[in-house]
Amino acid sequence: MATATSSKAASWDPAEVKAELLKQYPSKVARKRAKQIMINEALENETPEISANVRTIPGIITMRGCTYAGCKGVIMGPTRDIVNLVHGPIGCSFYAWLTRRNQTDAGPDGENYMTYCFSTDMQEQDIIFGGEKKLADAIQEAYDLFHPKSIAIFATCPVGLIGDDIHTVAANMKKKLGDCNVYAFSCEGYKGVSQSAGHHIANNQVFRHIVGENDEVKPGKFKINLLGEYNIGGDGFEIDRIFDKCGITCISTFSGNSTYDQFASAHTADLNAVMCHRSINYVADMLETKFGIPWIKVNFIGAGATAKSLRKIAEYFGDKELIDRVEEVIAEEMPEVEAAAAEVLPRTEGKTAMMFVGGSRAHHYKELFNEMGMKTISAGYEFGHRDDYEGRRVIPDIKVDADSRNIEEIEVEADPTRYQPRKSAKEIEALEKAGYSFKYYDGLMPDMDKGTMIIDDLNQYEAEKLVELMKPDIFCAGIKEKFSIQKLGIPMKQLHSYDSGGPYAGFKGAVNFYHEIDRLVNSKVWGYLQAPWQRNPQLSASYNY
Numbered sequence: 001m002a003t004a005t006s007s008k009a010a011s012w013d014p015a016e017v018k019a020e021l022l023k024q025y026p027s028k029v030a031r032k033r034a035k036q037i038m039i040n041e042a043l044e045n046e047t048p049e050i051s052a053n054v055r056t057i058p059g060i061i062t063m064r065g066c067t068y069a070g071c072k073g074v075i076m077g078p079t080r081d082i083v084n085l086v087h088g089p090i091g092c093s094f095y096a097w098l099t100r101r102n103q104t105d106a107g108p109d110g111e112n113y114m115t116y117c118f119s120t121d122m123q124e125q126d127i128i129f130g131g132e133k134k135l136a137d138a139i140q141e142a143y144d145l146f147h148p149k150s151i152a153i154f155a156t157c158p159v160g161l162i163g164d165d166i167h168t169v170a171a172n173m174k175k176k177l178g179d180c181n182v183y184a185f186s187c188e189g190y191k192g193v194s195q196s197a198g199h200h201i202a203n204n205q206v207f208r209h210i211v212g213e214n215d216e217v218k219p220g221k222f223k224i225n226l227l228g229e230y231n232i233g234g235d236g237f238e239i240d241r242i243f244d245k246c247g248i249t250c251i252s253t254f255s256g257n258s259t260y261d262q263f264a265s266a267h268t269a270d271l272n273a274v275m276c277h278r279s280i281n282y283v284a285d286m287l288e289t290k291f292g293i294p295w296i297k298v299n300f301i302g303a304g305a306t307a308k309s310l311r312k313i314a315e316y317f318g319d320k321e322l323i324d325r326v327e328e329v330i331a332e333e334m335p336e337v338e339a340a341a342a343e344v345l346p347r348t349e350g351k352t353a354m355m356f357v358g359g360s361r362a363h364h365y366k367e368l369f370n371e372m373g374m375k376t377i378s379a380g381y382e383f384g385h386r387d388d389y390e391g392r393r394v395i396p397d398i399k400v401d402a403d404s405r406n407i408e409e410i411e412v413e414a415d416p417t418r419y420q421p422r423k424s425a426k427e428i429e430a431l432e433k434a435g436y437s438f439k440y441y442d443g444l445m446p447d448m449d450k451g452t453m454i455i456d457d458l459n460q461y462e463a464e465k466l467v468e469l470m471k472p473d474i475f476c477a478g479i480k481e482k483f484s485i486q487k488l489g490i491p492m493k494q495l496h497s498y499d500s501g502g503p504y505a506g507f508k509g510a511v512n513f514y515h516e517i518d519r520l521v522n523s524k525v526w527g528y529l530q531a532p533w534q535r536n537p538q539l540s541a542s543y544n545y
């Protein structure tokens with residue numbers, strides 16, 4: 001089956017593309033990669049099983065990051081008033097310092113440690129003789145300087161290898177300091193196969209050490225938590241603006257523009273709205289089990305998706321005033337979005353995109369491309385699990401391997417005094433009958449067209465090959481991919497850090513995105529871009545006897 005793409009590309013056959021990607025590998029590697037490269041069937045209830053959340057084959061240049069990145073950088077990084085102290089060599093701290101573009105508002109108290117880089121700066125002698133004393137001293141120093149309400153400690157690879165007991169150091173220092181919550185994360189980079197393990201480790205410790213610490217009831221009629229929104233490029237600010245306008249109170253965001261107290265109060269909200277399923281579903285499940293707060297999947301990437309998510313939240317509360325207000329807000333916001341879409345559409349319609357991002361954006365951003373009339377011809381996650389591809393229905397069938405078993409699953413029970421189901425079984429049933437689904441995520445695959453390519457843990461070689469064969473109009477991934485793809489003459493948009501752009505969430509974000517992508521896919525500059533070896537084919541020589 002040949003699938004037509006944009007004008008400049010010829011046509012491609014997904015089976016041929018797949019064969020071509022695999023051709024270069026030794027047979028054992030090819031067999032393994034074949035299970036991670038799927039040709040989408042677009043079947044409603046049945047999608048092909050993809051192999052995901054498995055080790056990258058050594059020697060392959062993966063796009064993934066490490067477990068420490070997922071814990072320190074992703075989940076804990078955006079919280080402004082916790083001192084994030086890295087126990088390890090300075091490089092791990094330096095590369096995790098202000099690189100993710102998670103923005104913050106220092107708030108009325110001005111307590112903001114985000115711009116600092118806290119590290120124990122381990123040296124060879126600490127590796128040999130142990131770094132526990134150095135860690136305790138660093139905690140004391142940070143406390144003396146800033147008097148923060150909380151200090152989080154992050155383990156890097158050498159800490160796990162030499163066996164420093166960071167949890168005991170944290171517990172002792174917590175006791176000694178008295179008014180500072182100190183806890184540690186065993187998030188050594190090697191701990192899991194990707195960032196994803198770091199998310200899980202962070203979720204567990206936040207739940208264990210912070211959530212539920214503040215029982216004070218906050219004002220607000222419709223109280224939610226927004227889980228899995230990290231305020232990259234100001235996305236969270238735009239979502240907060242919309243919530244405020246609708247009269248929805250966001251008790252806590254995990255963890256864009258968040259504070260320690262937001263986490264501590266999360267159990268006082270009445271609904272958990274989950275944006276990035278991959279990184280935070282553990283907290284959503286634990287909040288439900290322990291406190292009785294249900295969760296739903298939302299998406300604020302795409303104007304249509306934003307409207308849909310707002311309606312979903314309003315429907316949950318079932319309050320006429322809120323439902324009407326949400327409709328008013330949508331009616332107020334949409335004309336600007338529609339005008340922007342109409343303006344770019346003649347130039348963007350029919351163009352093609354590829355997206356390879358962490359564990360949820362490759363799905364969420366499809367909405368924005370759809371709104372511009374663009375087709376996603378290939379997508380995948382760096383570290384998504386099967387449920388992020390195929391939907392949560394496959395969770396019971398996911399094989400737990402040694403790598404996942406390595407990550408702690410914490411046992412959570414209903415809180416003896418504070419568990420309180422926010423909706424009765426009857427109310428839940430009524431909502432479900434009306435088409436509402438709780439605790440559910442459909443995944444990327446059912447949303448992708450038939451014959452498109454879905455690839456897990458794409459690597460450098462395959463990315464370039466894919467671009468060469470399928471010639472998309474735009475390729476979206478991260479900084480490591482940016483320049484190798486642009487050298488091929490294809491515009492590359494960073495969907496992790498947004499290059500220097502954003503926000504792209506909500507209504508105003510959609511307008512930003514349309515304009516930016518329009519400029520990228522319609523710029524003539526890419527046609528002039530030829531690498532030296534494209535202009536002058538490689539010289540080859542033969543011996544002259």
Ligand code: CFM
Nearest residue numbers: 230276279357358359360361496
């Ligand atoms: Fe969730 Fe994220 Fe993502 Fe993620 Fe990330 Fe990110 Fe991402 Mo980069 S939490 S899974 S670990 S949406 S940092 S804000 S862009 S890979 S797709």
